[in-house]
Amino acid sequence: MTIARSLLLFVLAALAEIGGAWLVWQGWREHRGLWWVAAAVLALGAYGFVATFQPDPHFGRILAAYGGVFVAGSxxxxxxxxxxxxxxxxxxxxxxxxIGVAVIMYAPRG
Incomplete structure (x- = not known):
């Protein structure tokens, strides 16, 4: 269950971060307005919190593994x-x- 929870959290983080970046793009570059940018700030803030719910206690490991999820999600x-x-x-x-995500996060450790 821990791996499934971790994967779900990675998906939620990707939705929040990529969605937030897309909202900035739409608000600023596509001139849709500052309300889009404000929504982006909330989404990007949510991304930061989602990562804290990962079961692994190491920030560097979580962030490194999430980088692979971000690439594929983007x-x-x-x-x-x-x-x-x-x-x-x-x-x-x-x-x-x-594959890097799987190795970093889910390889057996002694």
Whole structure:
């Protein structure tokens, strides 16, 4: 159950951080207004809190592993909201990152 909880928290963190970054992009770059940017601040703040619920007590490990989730999640977000079509190298890179997440977070430790 701990791995499932950890994975769910990574997904929630990715939704909050990537969503927050997208809201900034929309609010500022696409000139949708400061309310979008304000929503971004809330989403990015939520991202920071979600990470604190990870079962592993080491900040550096959590943040390093989350980096791989962020890479894969960013590509997926581009596909869903931007019409981005990743090539095989994008996909290979994302898979490598997710393997890194698994090694960093879930490898047996003595």
């Amino acid at each position: 590509l997926a977000c581009g596909v869903l909201v931007d019409g981005f079509r990743p090539d095989r190298w994008d996909v290979a890179g994302a898979v490598i990152c997710l």
